[in-house]
Amino acid sequence: MSRIRDSFPSFYKILLMEYTVYILYSEKYQKIYIGFTSNLINRFRSHNEFGTKDWTRSFRPWVVVYCEHYTDKLQAMKRERQLKTASVRAIIRIKTDNEFKKKGYISNPDVG
Numbered sequence: 139m140s141r142i143r144d145s146f147p148s149f150y151k152i153l154l155m156e157y158t159v160y161i162l163y164s165e166k167y168q169k170i171y172i173g174f175t176s177n178l179i180n181r182f183r184s185h186n187e188f189g190t191k192d193w194t195r196s197f198r199p200w201v202v203v204y205c206e207h208y209t210d211k212l213q214a215m216k217r218e219r220q221l222k223t224a225s226v227r228a229i230i231r232i233k234t235d236n237e238f239k240k241k242g243y244i245s246n247p248d249v250g
Contacts, residue, residue, distance in 0.1 A: 157214035
């Protein structure tokens, strides 16, 4: 299967990605949420509309400010944990304060 994936042009590869690591931002409450999912659209709707018991419910509305795509679940989980570290969260906070207000998204949190 990976040989088939490698033969696609790069703009089609994103369609084959199975997992998305994402950063949500609640401008109203100045909150950040980091997660991963196999279906970003449904998960985003869950955060904003359907969820009734989770933490994100209290801080709606949310917007997606950053995402990365992975074919491997373990890689996505590892990246999610990496983004949740205090040092990267501090960078994300700075980027949401500066970049989000100007562009509506943030650049790679690994780049300060």
